[in-house]
Amino acid sequence: MCPSCHEARPAHAGVHWPTPCPAGLVPPYAVGEYAGALRALVLAHKERRVLALARPLGELLATSVAASLATIGAGAPVLLVPVPSRAATVRQRGHDPTLTMARAAARTLGPDVRTAPLLRLRPGVVDQAGLDAAGRAANLAGSMTVPAPAVRRISRRCPRAHVVVCDDVLTTGATLREAQRALEAAGVRVHAAAVVAATRRRSAASH
Template identity: 55%
Template sequence: MELADAWHDLVVGGRCVGCRRPGRLLCRDCRAALPDTARPSPPSPAPSGIAPVFAAGPYDDTLKQLVIGLKEHQLLGLRRPLAGLLALSVLEAMAATGTGPTVLVPVPSRPASVRERGLDSTTAITRRAAAMLRRHGLDVRHHQLLRTRPGVADQAGLDSRQRQANLDGSITCPASGIRTLARKIPRATLIVCDDVITTGATAREAQRALESVGLGVKAIATVAATRRRSRVQM
């Protein structure tokens, strides 16, 4: 393993996103330290009516660097570990809401962001998570049912109220996707998937868009959840 890491560093110049050790994008130690289960992780305060939220861990340390590495730097080798973490959240969601045919619906990215980055990271890891779970005998599929309306701003730097205002009515569920879903999986459980949940505004908007066309959402599964840090009064 050490020789392989040394070769990777020599040829590619890579480093572990977790500990910055030269070699693989995720070294053996950092991979072993990743969460092996998920847990309920609702945002606080939670948007009214949001479905149960599950995450593999907090959005910091290695989990944060994994998400940033794929989304911002297109480190494609991180798709697999991220998909594995998302699959943990899906499993926990299925255990809490009931098993059966399940469709993972990724939160849509803005087309401008996809063009700029050359990658829709949320869709990529959702697709892989579904494939991983199928290999373990579960009836889980991935379906891109949602689209964003024009004019949605980047969420970075917005507080919870600004995020909600930015996202109101911003996600739609085109009829073509509904017809395809009804034909392939008429009685499916839907789980909305995202990489990170912060205020919950994006996930709640995706849930609203699906529910507005009669599709019930059982849960929201994410890789990581942002910790809300309380302010200490001095």
């Protein structure tokens, strides 16, 4: 990371509600607006495979996760559940950026935090780029699932874990809300969502 980008990295995170907000969405935390240096970092890692950025982006994601956990106290384990990517997209990019960032965030936060890639995408989901809020919601409705064996493993190993859904960017909230729905349908309670950045039309106002 260049010195100017390093200096521009936000040190704090807050709740960034999308407008309009999907009904029932857990509080989504972000370190800042998806613009400038933050946008450049995310795109370089995601689209140009600058894999060395996984660590600093993971540290930013960790800042969002830590903010989401500030009200619950210490002691309970934490599970970071990255939103899934389409298999074709992962093949095209050559890596899974959200999973990589979530793992880096877990390492930053310490041994009580683990990454749990529980979510799977059903066939038929198309690329979200260019879709408006309604289109994204329709594209993702019912698109994610959690295999029962994965839930059983998590229930045995981390029965009291606080679950945080993770993504790189918050746009309309449709992806985070679908991930939350799938996890809760499988019996996994979701505490919050954490991302690196929220798009320009999002605001850090109360919901």
